[in-house]
Amino acid sequence: MSPRFSLTTPLYYVNALPHIGSAYTTIAADVVARFYRLQGYHVRFITGTDEHGQKIERTAQQRGLTPQDHCDEIAAGFEALWQQLHITYDRFSRTTSPRHHAIVREFFQRVWDNGDIYLGQQQGWYCVECEEFKEERELLEGQRCPIHVNRPVEWRDERNYFFRLSTYQDALLAYYATHPDFVQPRSRRNEVLSFIEQGLQDFSISRVNLDWGFPVPTDPEHTLYVWFDALLGYVTALLEPEQEPTLANALSTWWPINLHIIGKDILRFHAISWPAMLMSAGLPLPEQIFVHGFLTKNGQKMGKSLGNTLDPVALVQQYSADAVRYYFMKEVEFGRDGDFSETRFVNILNADLANDIGNLLNRTLKMAWKYTGGEVPAIDIHAIAPEHPLRQLAEHVSQSYGTAYRRLAFHEVCQLALGLARSGNKFLDEEAPWKRAKAGEMNAVAEILYCVLEAVRLLAYVLAPIIPHLSEAIYQQLGYSVNFNGSVIDSALLADSQAHWGVLPAGQPLSQPAPVFQKLSVLAPVPSDPN
Ligand SMILES: Nc1ncnc2c1ncn2[C@@H]1O[C@H](COP(=O)(O)OP(=O)(O)OP(=O)(O)O)[C@@H](O)[C@H]1O
C-alpha cells in the first residue's frame, strides 16, 4: 500500500479571473504533488473556488449576471488556466455545489451541538474585499484596508451568529506548543502566536441582508459567513464521486490534510479560525500550513481587487508553461515576497534553461553522435571513481533534493540542479573531449561523455516536478520514451529507480540533438490585467 499525501491550494475567490498570484500558489502545490507522486505516494491534490459572499453578489450584479452564472464562468477560467499551466490537480472543489452544502450543514450542527455558536451584536469595520472585520488599529488613513488600499472599509452594526473562538485560545496555544512545525515558515508561526497571545475574540459566522450563501441551518433568516463555508471546501473535496456527502465519508481516507499552501493574506483564517472550528467539531487538525509571500508590483501585493496583476494566460502563451513555472519557483524564495520583472524573467530563463542546461545537453549529444555512434557511451559505470567530480556532486544532489522539496525550498532544488549543469559545463571545458579524441583516447572520451549525459539526466529528473515537459524532452533526447505527465506514474520513473548516479544505460540509442529550450526575448510586454 503506497503512503498517502494530501494537499490543497486556497479555494480562490471568484470575484475575478485568476491572476499570476493565484497561479503562483497553484504551481507550487503542483510541484509538491508531482514530487510526492514520483516518490511513490498516492496523492490527493485539491484546488478549487470559493464562490459565496457579498463580493461575489456585488460583482455579479455589476456584470448583470446571476451569481451562479458569474461563478460558473469564473470557475471555468480557473480550470482553463490550470490546464495551460499543466496543473495535475485531482479535485476541483466548488463551494456552491450541493454536496458541499450537505457537508457544511453537518459540520455546523456539530459545532452548534458543542455549544460554540450564539447570537450576538456585531459592530465594526468590514472589508468586503477581504470579507473580514478589521480592527480599527489595523486601518490606514481614510478608513482603508491595509491589503486593499484603494477600498474604504464599511461600518457594520448587525445581529449575527458568533463562533466562540475565545474559548479555544488556550487549546490553540497548547497545540502550537506541541506542534512546532504546524505553521511554516517560523516567522509566520510567531506572527500567529503573538496574535493569539493578544487575546482572541469570537467572530461572526453569519450575515443578514446577504442572499448569496448557504442559510444558517438553525435560522434561515441568516446566511452563513463565506469563510465558514469556504474552509470546509477542503473537506468536501475528499469525497469520492459515488460517496454520500457525509462528514464520516469525507474524512475516512484522506483526513487530516497533510499540507495547506496559502498566501499570507489568509493566514489567520487558516492558522487560527480553521483549527478552532475543527477542534469544536472534534476533528484532528491538518498536519502543516505553509505560508508563502506576495508577488508584488512596485512593492504592493498584486491582486484582483487592486487590478495591478499580470495576466498568466498571456505569460504562458508567450513563453510556455515550464518557463513560467521555473521562473517563479527559482526566483522567489518560497515564503518571501518577490517582484516580477519581464526582463529579469527572460534573462533567467535564457541563462539557466537555454544556456546552462540546454546547451550542455546539446553539445554533449553532438559529441556522442560524433564519437560514440549516437549511443550512450558503453563504459563500465562501476569503474567511475567515487571521487569523480560529477559523480560526487550528483550523489550530493540526489541525497539533498528530496529534503529541499519536503521543506518547499524550491529555489534550493533549482540551485542544486543548476550546480550540476554548471559543473558539467566546466568539466567538459576542462576535459576537452574533442582534444582527447584527436589524441585517440577514445576510452577517456567515452567516460567524459557518459558522466556529463548522466549528470544532465539526473538534473532533469530532479527538476521534473517543476519543469515536467522540459524534463521529459531531455529524457527523450537521452533515448528514453517516458511520460512525466501521465495521470499514473510509470514505476520505472519512481525516485528509487531514477534519483541516483549511474542510471543511464550504456549503449542506449540517443535521439538526434535538437535544442530543448529555445532562447526567449521580450517580444511585446505582457498585458497587466486579465479582466
Ligand atoms: N500577489 C500575490 N502573490 C502571491 N499569491 C497571491 C497573490 N494574490 C493572490 N495570491 C494567492 O491567492 C490567495 C488569495 O486568493 P484570492 O482569491 O483572495 O485572490 P486575490 O487576488 O488576493 O484577491 P483580492 O485582490 O480580491 O484580495 C492567496 O492566499 C495566495 O495564495
Ligand SMILES: [Zn+2]
Ligand atoms: Zn481587505
